[in-house]
Amino acid sequence: MDCKEFQRMIPGFLADELDNYSLESFLTHMEKCKNCKEELTIQFLIETGIQRLEDGSTFNLTDELQTTTNDAWQRLRVRKRLLNTAFFLQIVVVAEIIAAIVLAIGLR
Numbered sequence: 001m002d003c004k005e006f007q008r009m010i011p012g013f014l015a016d017e018l019d020n021y022s023l024e025s026f027l028t029h030m031e032k033c034k035n036c037k038e039e040l041t042i043q044f045l046i047e048t049g050i051q052r053l054e055d056g057s058t059f060n061l062t063d064e065l066q067t068t069t070n071d072a073w074q075r076l077r078v079r080k081r082l083l084n085t086a087f088f089l090q091i092v093v094v095a096e097i098i099a100a101i102v103l104a105i106g107l108r
């Protein structure tokens with residue numbers, strides 16, 4: 001992913017609308033690219049900060065962004081695990097069908 005692409009995806013990231021693949025490349029790019037992390041921090045401030053100011057609650061921007069990023073990684077891991085589980089279950093089902101067919105043939 002290049003920086004242009006990253007910046008185009010920031011609103012999607014903040015709204016948690018990225019798919020697994022995009023989210024992973026987004027987070028990976030952010031960890032490598034200082035400029036993009038800065039850009040994300042600014043957009044995050046605009047998105048979250050203004051809302052917090054309206055709420056009248058105090059916040060620590062760096063902590064909040066870190067939490068948001070950690071949450072995103074966490075979500076990505078969970079989603080991937082779910083995908084793996086779904087894939088594994090499909091294999092189990094196929095294996096059971098094959099076993100049933102073999103059994104049925106054997107019984108004839």
Ligand SMILES: [Zn+2]
Pocket residue numbers: 002003004006029033034035036
């Ligand atoms: Zn970049």
